Amino acid sequence: MKFEQYNISPEIKRSLEELGFKRPTDIQFRSIPSILKRDDVLAIAQTGTGKTAAFAIPVLHMLQQRSRDKRPGQVTCLVMVPTRELAIQISDVFKQLGKYTKVSILGLHGGVDQEPQVKKLDKGVDVLIATPGRMFDLIHQQFIDLSRVEILILDEADHMLDLGFIKDIQHIIRQLPRKHQTLFFSATIDDEIKDLAYSVVNNPIRIQVSPKDPVSKNVDHAVAYVEMDDKRFFLERLVKEYPENKILVFVRTKVRAERVLAAMERVGIKALTMHGGKEQEHRLQVMNEFKKGTVKMLIATDVSARGIDIPNVDYVVNYDLPDVPENYVHRVGRTGRGVQKGHAISFCSTEELPVLKEIQEYLGKDIQEMKIDKNDYRETIVFSEETPNDNWRKLLEDNEKAAEKLGKKKKKK
Known part of the structure; x- marks a missing residue:
C-alpha cells in the first residue's frame, strides 16, 4: 500500500x-489506521523504523x-x-510533514531563552513537543494550559x-481531560514499561514489530577485540579507509569524548564532540555540521543515542561498550535507518568482556566477531600516524622475535 492510497x-x-x-x-502501516480511528496505541518497534512519522502523519491529519x-x-496534542x-x-518532522497545513507546532526544551517560546504559546499551539523540565517551568508560570489536550504521545517511553x-508523567496525566487519546511509543519493552503503558492507556491496540531481534535487519553489527589503549589506532584506520563515510563514535563519558577527539586531531582527522558538558547552542551547531556532512566524524556520549535521526550515518x-545493554540497541540504531x-562495530577490551556478555x-544471541589476526593488529598500531614511542615499537618487535624463537624450538623438538 502506498501513502497516496x-x-x-x-x-x-x-x-x-x-x-x-x-x-x-511496518510500524507506520500498522499504527496509522488505528491512530486515525482514535484508538489508544502501544507501539514497540526497533529504532530507525520510522516511529515518529507513524504518529505524526495521522495526528497532523486529525x-x-x-x-x-x-x-x-492551550495545547491540543502533547508529545x-x-x-x-x-x-x-x-518538531522538525512535524513541521516538514505539516508544511502545507495550518497546524501550529512548537518544540519546547531548556537551554534556550523561554521568551520566544512563551510568545508562541500565547497564541495557542496545536502540537507541543516538550521535555519535562521546561514544560513544568512554564506550567508553573501559567503559560501552558493542558485542560483541553486531546492527544497525549509518550515517545522513547523506556528512556x-x-x-x-x-x-512527572503521572502528574501531567492528572491535568489532562479524562477523555483523551494516548499513543505510547518505545523501542524496548519490559515489565516496568508494560506497567506504565497500561496505567495510562485504555484498552490499547498493541503493535510490536520485529520483537525477536531488537537490532534492525538493515544494520550489520560486529565486535572486534581491541585493547583499551589501542582503540584510537583502530578508529584512525577505519576513518582513513573510509574517508567519505559519515562515522558516529560512542564513548562512555564526556572526558573520554574529548580525549578521543584530541587523539584524532593529532593524526589529522577532523571531528566534533557532543555531550552533556556542552551548551545547547553548541550542541545544535555540532548536530547541524554533522548532519550536513561538513565534518564526517562525531564523537558522542549516550545523550545522542536516543531517537536522534542523523541522515546517512554509514558507521x-x-x-566504549555501553554500561546499559539496551543502549547498545539505541546506539547502533543511528545507522541503517529507514x-x-x-554498519556498526564495537571495540571490546579485555576488561569489557563482562559488559559484552x-x-x-540482552540480544539473545552472540554478536558476530570481526577477527583481527596478529599481523593486522600490529600493523594497525605501527603504521598509525601517531607513531607509538620507541619502547612500544621495540616491545612489539621483541614479542614477535620471541614468538618466532619459541616456534623454532618446538619444531626442533
Whole structure:
C-alpha cells in the first residue's frame, strides 16, 4: 500500500511526496489506521523504523480537520520526550510533514531563552513537543494550559523511565481531560514499561514489530577485540579507509569524548564532540555540521543515542561498550535507518568482556566477531600516524622475535 492510497489530507500527501515517502514502513502501516480511528496505541518497534512519522502523519491529519479558536497557552496534542535533541528532531518532522497545513507546532526544551517560546504559546499551539523540565517551568508560570489536550504521545517511553520521569508523567496525566487519546511509543519493552503503558492507556491496540531481534535487519553489527589503549589506532584506520563515510563514535563519558577527539586531531582527522558538558547552542551547531556532512566524524556520549535521526550515518563505532545493554540497541540504531543499510562495530577490551556478555544476553544471541589476526593488529598500531614511542615499537618487535624463537624450538623438538 502506498501513502497516496491513505485517507489523509492532500496537503500531507504533498509533503510526503516531496520528502520521498512512498510506502509506509511496518510500524507506520500498522499504527496509522488505528491512530486515525482514535484508538489508544502501544507501539514497540526497533529504532530507525520510522516511529515518529507513524504518529505524526495521522495526528497532523486529525488536527487539520479542526477549525477552532485556541485560547492562550492551550495545547491540543502533547508529545513528551526525554531529551532536548529529541524534542528538536520531532518538531522538525512535524513541521516538514505539516508544511502545507495550518497546524501550529512548537518544540519546547531548556537551554534556550523561554521568551520566544512563551510568545508562541500565547497564541495557542496545536502540537507541543516538550521535555519535562521546561514544560513544568512554564506550567508553573501559567503559560501552558493542558485542560483541553486531546492527544497525549509518550515517545522513547523506556528512556523516560530510565531518567526517572514516571512521576512527572503521572502528574501531567492528572491535568489532562479524562477523555483523551494516548499513543505510547518505545523501542524496548519490559515489565516496568508494560506497567506504565497500561496505567495510562485504555484498552490499547498493541503493535510490536520485529520483537525477536531488537537490532534492525538493515544494520550489520560486529565486535572486534581491541585493547583499551589501542582503540584510537583502530578508529584512525577505519576513518582513513573510509574517508567519505559519515562515522558516529560512542564513548562512555564526556572526558573520554574529548580525549578521543584530541587523539584524532593529532593524526589529522577532523571531528566534533557532543555531550552533556556542552551548551545547547553548541550542541545544535555540532548536530547541524554533522548532519550536513561538513565534518564526517562525531564523537558522542549516550545523550545522542536516543531517537536522534542523523541522515546517512554509514558507521556507528562503539569505542566504549555501553554500561546499559539496551543502549547498545539505541546506539547502533543511528545507522541503517529507514530503508538504508548501515554498519556498526564495537571495540571490546579485555576488561569489557563482562559488559559484552550482558549485551549478548540482552540480544539473545552472540554478536558476530570481526577477527583481527596478529599481523593486522600490529600493523594497525605501527603504521598509525601517531607513531607509538620507541619502547612500544621495540616491545612489539621483541614479542614477535620471541614468538618466532619459541616456534623454532618446538619444531626442533
